Amino acid sequence: MTWTLPDTPAAETLRPYDLRCEHLATPSGIGVAVPRLSWRLASDRRGDAQAARRVRVTGPGGVLAWDSGWIEDEDVSADYGGAPLTSFARYAWQVEVRPADGPATAAESWFGTGVLHPDEWRAAWIGHDPETEPPFEPPTDDPEPRGARTAHLPAPRCFRTELALSPATSVRIACTARGLYELRVNGHRVGDGELTPGWTDYRQRVPYQVHDVTDLIGDGPACVGAVLADGWWSGSLGWDGRRQAQHYGRDPQLLVQIVADHPDGSRTVAGTDEGWRESTGPLRYADLLMGEWYDARLEHDGWDLPGFDDSAWAPARVVDTGHGVLVPTAAEPVRVTEELRPVSTSESGGRTVVDLGQNIAGRVRLTLRGAARGDRVTLRHGEALTDDGALYTANLRSAEATDHYVAAGRPEETYEPRFTVHGFRYVEITGAPADVEVTGRVLHSDTPVAGEFSCSDAMVRQLTSNLRWSQRGNFVSVPTDCPQRDERLGWTADAQVFLPTACYNADVAAFFTGWLADLRSAQTAEGAVPDVVPHVMTGRHGTPGWGDAATIVPWHLYHVYGDERVLRDSLPSMRRWVDHVERHNPGLIWRTRVGSHYGDWLQAGVRTSRDVLATAFFALSAELTAKAAGVLGDNTARDRYAGLRARIGEAFAREFVAADGRITGDTQTGYLLALAYGLVPGELVPAAVGHLVADLERRGRRLTTGFAGVGLLGPVLSEHGRHDLAYALLHDDRYPSWGYSIKRGATTIWERWDGWTEETGFGPVAMNSFNHYALGSVGAWLYGGVAGIGQEEGSVGFRRPLIRPLPGGTLRWAEAAHDTPLGRLRSRWEVSGGVLRLEVQVPPGALATVHVPTTDPSSVRESGAPVDGVATDSALVCRAGSGRHVFTAAWER
Ligand code: BGC
Numbered sequence: 017m018t019w020t021l022p023d024t025p026a027a028e029t030l031r032p033y034d035l036r037c038e039h040l041a042t043p044s045g046i047g048v049a050v051p052r053l054s055w056r057l058a059s060d061r062r063g064d065a066q067a068a069r070r071v072r073v074t075g076p077g078g079v080l081a082w083d084s085g086w087i088e089d090e091d092v093s094a095d096y097g098g099a100p101l102t103s104f105a106r107y108a109w110q111v112e113v114r115p116a117d118g119p120a121t122a123a124e125s126w127f128g129t130g131v132l133h134p135d136e137w138r139a140a141w142i143g144h145d146p147e148t149e150p151p152f153e154p155p156t157d158d159p160e161p162r163g164a165r166t167a168h169l170p171a172p173r174c175f176r177t178e179l180a181l182s183p184a185t186s187v188r189i190a191c192t193a194r195g196l197y198e199l200r201v202n203g204h205r206v207g208d209g210e211l212t213p214g215w216t217d218y219r220q221r222v223p224y225q226v227h228d229v230t231d232l233i234g235d236g237p238a239c240v241g242a243v244l245a246d247g248w249w250s251g252s253l254g255w256d257g258r259r260q261a262q263h264y265g266r267d268p269q270l271l272v273q274i275v276a277d278h279p280d281g282s283r284t285v286a287g288t289d290e291g292w293r294e295s296t297g298p299l300r301y302a303d304l305l306m307g308e309w310y311d312a313r314l315e316h317d318g319w320d321l322p323g324f325d326d327s328a329w330a331p332a333r334v335v336d337t338g339h340g341v342l343v344p345t346a347a348e349p350v351r352v353t354e355e356l357r358p359v360s361t362s363e364s365g366g367r368t369v370v371d372l373g374q375n376i377a378g379r380v381r382l383t384l385r386g387a388a389r390g391d392r393v394t395l396r397h398g399e400a401l402t403d404d405g406a407l408y409t410a411n412l413r414s415a416e417a418t419d420h421y422v423a424a425g426r427p428e429e430t431y432e433p434r435f436t437v438h439g440f441r442y443v444e445i446t447g448a449p450a451d452v453e454v455t456g457r458v459l460h461s462d463t464p465v466a467g468e469f470s471c472s473d474a475m476v477r478q479l480t481s482n483l484r485w486s487q488r489g490n491f492v493s494v495p496t497d498c499p500q501r502d503e504r505l506g507w508t509a510d511a512q513v514f515l516p517t518a519c520y521n522a523d524v525a526a527f528f529t530g531w532l533a534d535l536r537s538a539q540t541a542e543g544a545v546p547d548v549v550p551h552v553m554t555g556r557h558g559t560p561g562w563g564d565a566a567t568i569v570p571w572h573l574y575h576v577y578g579d580e581r582v583l584r585d586s587l588p589s590m591r592r593w594v595d596h597v598e599r600h601n602p603g604l605i606w607r608t609r610v611g612s613h614y615g616d617w618l619q620a621g622v623r624t625s626r627d628v629l630a631t632a633f634f635a636l637s638a639e640l641t642a643k644a645a646g647v648l649g650d651n652t653a654r655d656r657y658a659g660l661r662a663r664i665g666e667a668f669a670r671e672f673v674a675a676d677g678r679i680t681g682d683t684q685t686g687y688l689l690a691l692a693y694g695l696v697p698g699e700l701v702p703a704a705v706g707h708l709v710a711d712l713e714r715r716g717r718r719l720t721t722g723f724a725g726v727g728l729l730g731p732v733l734s735e736h737g738r739h740d741l742a743y744a745l746l747h748d749d750r751y752p753s754w755g756y757s758i759k760r761g762a763t764t765i766w767e768r769w770d771g772w773t774e775e776t777g778f779g780p781v782a783m784n785s786f787n788h789y790a791l792g793s794v795g796a797w798l799y800g801g802v803a804g805i806g807q808e809e810g811s812v813g814f815r816r817p818l819i820r821p822l823p824g825g826t827l828r829w830a831e832a833a834h835d836t837p838l839g840r841l842r843s844r845w846e847v848s849g850g851v852l853r854l855e856v857q858v859p860p861g862a863l864a865t866v867h868v869p870t871t872d873p874s875s876v877r878e879s880g881a882p883v884d885g886v887a888t889d890s891a892l893v894c895r896a897g898s899g900r901h902v903f904t905a906a907w908e909r
Contacts, residue, residue: 025058031113038051040348041125044188045131047132051096053073054093057859063897065116067088069086069087072110073109074107074108076102081098102132103133104128104188106126107127110124134339140288141288142269143268173294186230186276189240193268196213196247196268196302201238202234206229208351211247211350211492222343233276245435246304250267252502292331293330293332298312308434309419313423346529347527348462353460354458375439375440375485375787377438377490379397379432379437379457382395382452384430384448386449386450388425391448393445398441400772417439419436437499465523466520471829472827478762479755482763487789487792489787494531495511496510498788508565511549516795517789525577525579538551544557544558560633567590567636568636579813598634604667613630621720627671627672631671632689638658639657639694677703677704678704685724688725701736712744717741727797751774753769765790768784769791804845806820815861815863817841817864817865819841820865823852838861843855844856858896859898864896866893866895866901868883870892878901892905
């Protein structure tokens with residue numbers, strides 16, 4: 017298990033593959049009436065394209081629910097158009113595609129439905145009833161008491177019921193928690209999702225999952241059970257401390273609905289109610305930030321099997337019966353996607369420190385042999401070690417990130433925490449027997465890998481690895497800032513600046529769909545967007561570059577995935593955001609704060625003008641809103657925001673751009689924002705580029721950018737013919753640079769350029785995460801610039817790919833692949849002996865514009881033959897239809 021791009025299927029002729037429903041592979045419980053079905057295309061033939069397609073959907077009992085008939089077009093998605101879907105059903109679907117001159121081929125998949133009508137919910141929310149609680153008696157041989165921060169954490173509880181479900185042709189369970197749940201049926205854990213149901217803005221929507229448990233049901237009575245823990249609902253969250261951090265509720269609650277279909281056509285529907293029984297179990301507490309305390313001596317053997325005597329358990333309490341905010345889960349669940357073996361183990365002050373060799377979000381699984389009953393093993397997690405080899409935890413702030421396991425005394429016992437997650441590379445273990453096995457378990461939202469980048473330079477490869485690991489470590493149900501300290505919040509700028517890189521690496525369409533729903537619903541009545549989504553901290557909103565996630569994220573998702581629905585859902589929110597900023601800044605220079613202002617957060621040693629930064633984002637948001645309105649055919653709105661954008665542009669130029677092209681503040685980020693967002697009057701662009709370049713040169717080719725500017729360095733410099741400078745920054749390993757952290761052994765992207773320096777050692781502990789992806793937003797330039805995989809202006813969903821690689825720096829070769837909605841797009845270049853070789857793979861149905869880099873456009877050949885194209889200073893520009901193309905060209909540098 018590693019995070020690598022899967023192979024595309026071999027395809028002598030055009031064929032569909034990788035079928036999705038609502039952007040998800042085989043979702044088991046969708047909740048929309050008109051799901052979108054989509055597929056990718058593969059073909060080994062040159063110039064292949066889909067000429068016609070047909071989708072058929074079959075419902076329960078093999079009944080045909082929809083036949084689209086053959087439709088002659090190139091669309092690789094179809095909106096379901098058949099009979100109304102029914103709840104808790106499984107639908108098989110098939111897509112057939114046909115090229116203009118070949119046979120039709122088909123592929124199949126399925127999707128399941130959840131609860132399509134709210135009145136179909138029967139289950140009630142249940143929880144723990146303190147009134148009926150039997151007094152909790154910890155074992156008398158309890159080792160030490162808990163720490164101060166965990167003393168008040170309540171114990172997660174187990175809930176169970178037994179019921180008759182057989183004979184059944186299918187049994188499905190819809191399950192969720194205000195908290196976290198682990199579902200069990202007849203002794204088995206159900207599903208492979210972790211930290212379910214995931215985090216959303218629970219005040220607005222609580223996601224549920226649908227599990228098919230047919231195979232777990234035998235002949236006799238069935239036992240359905242669940243363990244329920246605090247999670248995001250009632251556990252520690254952010255830095256507020258637990259009291260205030262119980263943002264949603266004091267106690268977790270559970271909701272389970274069981275639907276069994278019988279051979280005679282009847283259906284049993286049952287759910288959580290006061291007939292369920294509950295008890296504490298082996299978990300003494302479980303908290304996302306603090307960790308877990310598991311006492312194996314307190315396990316109830318067989319509690320999740322039928323026949324268990326639960327007479328000593330208390331009746332569950334029905335806490336409410338409202339289902340208003342239940343929504344089917346919109347994205348891939350968090351899963352364990354990889355296991356890591358320790359790379360080394362050391363001893364420091366009598367403690368064992370295990371190094372996994374990689375900073376991750378996750379936890380460890382322990383296998384202990386020979387532990388005595390009552391032995392307590394303690395696991396502390398950290399991202400770094402101090403100089404004397406001890407675990408460094410100062411940067412975790414109040415997150416204890418500590419798990420305790422109290423052994424039952426069996427010859428072999430295995431423990432893995434379930435309701436917590438840590439950001440760490442090192443684990444300090446105390447109290448374990450000599451025979452202990454440690455396995456790192458990597459946890460994150462299981463978004464499908466959609467891209468890969470590699471090149472000849474080891475440091476750049478490490479950078480690529482680091483930013484992928486930071487994506488994995490921070491996409492944990494929502495896009496977070498960091499996985500380790502007492503924060504782990506959905507900071508909107510972090511998500512926004514990293515999004516282009518994230519989309520190249522993985523298919524995040526579904527992942528961001530749910531998050532955007534939370535962003536929209538958290539917008540204030542005025543239109544301000546909170547700084548963190550899900551919105552859990554009051555008083556922080558309306559921040560330039562943060563709030564603009566409201567326009568940037570939907571637009572970019574549309575650009576990459578070509579699904580207009582994201583714009584339809586978001587346009588009102590985009591407008592409200594822009595209107596809000598405008599209302600407070602009628603002069604169109606965004607000077608009046610409408611909330612917080614962090615400027616170019618974590619910039620290195622400079623101060624980019626906050627007004628420049630804010631106004632640049634204002635212009636960008638107005639522009640994207642105009643474009644979105646245009647796509648949706650709302651021409652009035654399009655004209656209004658396009659007009660606004662033009663006026664902001666004029667105001668910006670008047671206020672901030674001097675006659676010599678200098679931009680107020682004279683910082684790299686100031687120039688980058690103004691150039692990238694088209695805010696420098698045409699005739700002054702060369703001068704502004706000159707100032708940017710001069711600043712870089714003056715600093716010995718070193719960057720000063722923070723969150724807002726860093727991702728623009730590569731694109732802007734290459735756009736203006738200075739990718740030599742972009743490469744200089746990429747290869748740099750002096751402070752501040754990406755290479756500096758890599759030289760120090762970083763395996764993820766650091767939050768700050770000075771996370772650690774020779775002069776000061778570890779950076780300020782108040783804010784020093786070693787796993788923050790914002791500064792990793794350079795990834796998009798590696799794919800889009802270095803390897804040159806992008807889209808032509810105006811193209812969406814990669815219909816018109818642009819392949820424009822940038823050989824340069826010390827690289828001898830680079831390559832990237834990306835799974836576009838049509839299929840795989842790939843580019844690989846290599847220079848050797850005065851010849852550049854460019855290999856391009858274009859998916860069926862796409863027509864690519866290829867810039868073959870060369871020092872002599874007349875030398876360009878494809879498979880030995882001259883190529884038709886337009887010569888530029890540095891390339892021959894030609895067209896390439898689908899299939900594999902190999903170009904060669906002179907390269908005299
Ligand atoms: C977070 C950031 C975030 C910032 C806002 C920090 O604490 O970790 O990544 O964007 O606050 O200023």
